[in-house]
Amino acid sequence: DAKTTQPNSMESNEEEPVHLPCNHSTISGTDYIHWYRQLPSQGPEYVIHGLTSNVNNRMASLAIAEDRKSSTLILHRATLRDAAVYYCILLNSGGSNYKLTFGKGTLLTVNP
Amino acid sequence: NAGVMQNPRHLVRRRGQEARLRCSPMKGHSHVYWYRQLPEEGLKFMVYLQKENIIDESGMPKERFSAEFPKEGPSILRIQQVVRGDSAAYFCASSYTGQGYGYTFGSGTRLTVV
Numbered sequence: 098d099a100k101t102t103q104p105n106s107m108e109s110n111e112e113e114p115v116h117l118p119c120n121h122s123t124i125s126g127t128d129y130i131h132w133y134r135q136l137p138s139q140g141p142e143y144v145i146h147g148l149t150s151n152v153n154n155r156m157a158s159l160a161i162a163e164d165r166k167s168s169t170l171i172l173h174r175a176t177l178r179d180a181a182v183y184y185c186i187l188l189n190s191g192g193s194n195y196k197l198t199f200g201k202g203t204l205l206t207v208n209p
Numbered sequence: 210n211a212g213v214m215q216n217p218r219h220l221v222r223r224r225g226q227e228a229r230l231r232c233s234p235m236k237g238h239s240h241v242y243w244y245r246q247l248p249e250e251g252l253k254f255m256v257y258l259q260k261e262n263i264i265d266e267s268g269m270p271k272e273r274f275s276a277e278f279p280k281e282g283p284s285i286l287r288i289q290q291v292v293r294g295d296s297a298a299y300f301c302a303s304s305y306t307g308q309g310y311g312y313t314f315g316s317g318t319r320l321t322v323v
Binding site for chain 2: 129141
């Protein structure tokens, strides 16, 4: 399975944008890039996913590099409720594509 | 529209007892997945079920663990003769299509074995 690499932790200030990076240099052409987050004492929560083009939804934006070897999750205005562990996960479009492989993720701290 | 409901939220069992964890998927979702999060570790896939069928149990320990998703009622993760190493948070997720996106997770059951 293709692996992802994320910083262990990042810090942000409230109401400022946050850019969470993810490297996936061994990504295959049929791997989708998924982001989940896990708030303290909660289950993971789906954030966004994409294949090649940048994606936007009400929670965040996903910027995907042209060579697809990296991507960035963008929170446009961080709030205290965004403090969580963020996971970047590759999921192939074929085979056992239901199985999420969670790494250590990035612990985001948001300062008031 | 209620989300994925897991109960109990916290469960304490003595070594050797049985633990039963329940998961009611979102309305309209027929695909259920169980994940385990050991202390200070990431979530690990355990099992994928559809109604009355186990699709993939490759992440389940070979002994003492079983899962079911009956035609009626919640999905059950059962751990027999629990040991201290079973202490973890167990999360259930459900989806509509089983295609690997749009999962909804429950808040988990935190099992403590004493």
